[in-house]
Amino acid sequence: MLPYSSSTSALSSKTPSLSSFSTSSSSTTSSDNGSSIASRRGQHAVSLLPTYLADARAVQTYDKDTAPNGALQLGVAESQLVEDLLVPKLNQWAREIPFTADGIYYQPTPGRPGMKLGMAEYMKDLLQLPVLPDTDGIIVGAGCNAVLENLCFALAEPGDTCLIPTPYYAAFEFDLVARAGLNIVPVTTMDYANCDSTDTTSTSSVDEAMYYPTPAALDAAFAKATTPPKVLLLSHPHNPLGICYPPHVIQDCIDWCRSNRVHLISDEIYAGSVYRPEDANFVSALQLASSGGTDDNDDGPLGLGPYIHWVYALSKDFALSGMRVGVAYSENPEIRMPLQKMNDMCQISSHTQMLVQEMMTADADSGEDNKKWTTVFRQAHHDRLRARGDTWQSLLQELEIPHLPAVSGLFCWMDLSEFLEAGDDTEEERERALYLTMVNDFGLLFTPGLSMRNERPGFFRCVFSAATEDEYKLALTRFRTFVQQQRGV
Incomplete structure (x- = not known):
């Protein structure tokens, strides 16, 4: 030892x-007579x-x-x-970006127009979307947990149920319960009674497919909930499993949510960290849910409808957790104003947005013709x-x-x-x-x-x-x- x-x-x-x-x-620690100095x-x-x-x-x-x-x-x-790739470039951009007069005043609550356009172009490239996302549907806030909390605040009432397939990122329970007041019901995915994990010579204790949320598992969790299920939260690519749900699993979840009028939130904070694309078969929920290119997309260019939403951040793919840059996207017109107002409490500084805009739009260094730095x-x-x-x-x-x-x-x-x-x-x-x-x-x-x-x-x-x-x-x-x-x- x-x-x-x-x-x-x-x-x-x-x-x-x-x-x-x-x-x-x-x-x-609050007493019945209310004498505690800390709130319940x-x-x-x-x-x-x-x-x-x-x-x-x-x-x-x-x-x-x-x-x-x-x-x-x-x-x-x-x-x-x-670090060796990031720090020199960030320092270079920080020196080159002038602080203009408009940067010292109140900023547009959902984000500066240039920042949101740069993010929309990045989303289209990263997620292989058919058309450019609507910048009016993009909200940039101080980290993924902030924009996720605000999104749930706008979609559900206190006490409503959020379904999350197991296992899931532990901090989801803090992010969605502490202030938004949701009730989390785990979606049981693993049927250990019908799998054998005693073979320790295998690379996997169970078949990866046994972690997939199925319509039957979603139905069971829906029935188990004691309050109305309003949200299904997916981690895709998955944290903590390190896998990607196959397209048919995501499509089943999209169809199930639409038929049950449950909001699907796809947390794709690791979308740019799919380092084995040949094995992962990652397809964004936005791409699968999109009917982009048709003539009936009244609510947005991707045609997601009111029930499909997306969150992201620069914390993982860009190793920039300290910059606190999160993104939410929705084509539901009824929640855009609430999202914008809630974002008042978690805006990103104007200078950080200018820096991120430069990062998202910068060309690669010489020798990498016609490629973006990202x-x-x-x-x-x-x-x-x-x-x-x-x-x-x-x-x-x-x-x-x-x-x-x-x-x-x-x-x-x-x-x-x-x-x-x-x-x-x-x-x-x-x-x-x-x-x-x-x-x-x-x-x-x-x-x-x-x-x-x-x-x-x-x-x-x-x-x-x-x-x-x-x-x-x-x-x-x-x-x-x-x-x-x-x-x-």
């Missing part, structure tokens, strides 16, 4: 006892955060010089692979993501760790259930014990699957892009050591 005693003893003492990874339980809703909002984060925040993280035995952060979905950058990022992903999955195959072959995003979905301790503890307690073993004894911070509503314990998401090259090599060594020691090798 690695010598983490100095840092991880603090972890055990600081971390509250967690009976589960559930994010739905409420917490309040504020305390409840905090209770919606994934509880494993308390463990992650308490542990000492790795630093080559000051904490060489610290834990490697492999749970935050960020890419550290393209196209060249995207390919370079793909190459680096693919190299990292291949190395991690090669190690999993060598160690016979079941996993889903990743084709998109920044992560790999692994089945580590063989390392769960036997006993009478609950599934949540057993998974947390394994999570803490990896953190405390081996310095590996992964995202636990139950926090993402996976239907069985022992699955973890590894973000292979979240470390520097030296840290990543160390992660490979530590993970190999973990597996060998757990197996008694």
Whole structure:
């Protein structure tokens, strides 16, 4: 075992006892007489955060010089692979963009016209859309979570149900519940009773298709909901699975939503991180839902109708999570004004919009004729993501760790259930014990699957892009050591 005693003893003492990874339980410190100095809703909002984060925040993280035995952060979905490509260009553009007089005053609430046009052109190229999206339907706000929350605020009433196929990004429950007040009902996708995951020589513990939301699964979740289902939220490409739903699955969801008058929101924040396009078969929900080119598109050029919506951000594909640039698109005319007004509280600064506009419209450097900078950058990022992903999955195959072959995003979905301790503890307690073993004894911070509503314990998401090259090599060594020691090798 690695010598983490100095840092991880603090972890055990600081971390509250967690009976589960559930994010739905409420917490309040307000007394009945109203004497508390904190509001119930504020305390409840905090209770919606994934509880494993308390463990992650308490542990000492790795630093080559000051904490060489610290834990490697492999749970935050960020890419550290393209700093050398981004920082010089951003500095160049920042020097070249003059701050004009109009930039110091109030800006158009949904975004500056040049910024939105640049985003529309980028969307058309990235998503292979038949026509240019309507810039009036584009809202740019401070991050994907902000525009997603505003979109749900405009589509549903407090207490209405949002359906999300499992497993799903843990922070969705905070984003959609804390202020928008939606009720999340997981769409159960995995039928473990009819699959065999005991073959650890396989690259995947289950068939990828068993994670697909089917009309039958959507019907079952609809019937289970105690309040009216108003939204179906899809992560496509998928977080945490690292796969893309096939076009027929997305089309089934589109048809189901339209027939049931449920709003489909396709979160395509990883659309530009499909680094194995030959295997992924990624097709945007906007492309599939579009009837662009026909004569009856009264509500918008793509002809999406009132029930199809889209969200995106620069955080993942461009490794620009700190710039806080999110995008929502809808051709539903009834929600455009509410979206614009809600965006008052999460606008992006004028100078950031000018910088992003330049990035979206800039030509590639010399030697890349007739190409946009975004196209060249995207390919370079793909190459680096693919190299990292291949190395991690090669190690999993060598160690016979079941996993889903990743084709998109920044992560790999692994089945580590063989390392769960036997006993009478609950599934949540057993998974947390394994999570803490990896953190405390081996310095590996992964995202636990139950926090993402996976239907069985022992699955973890590894973000292979979240470390520097030296840290990543160390992660490979530590993970190999973990597996060998757990197996008694």
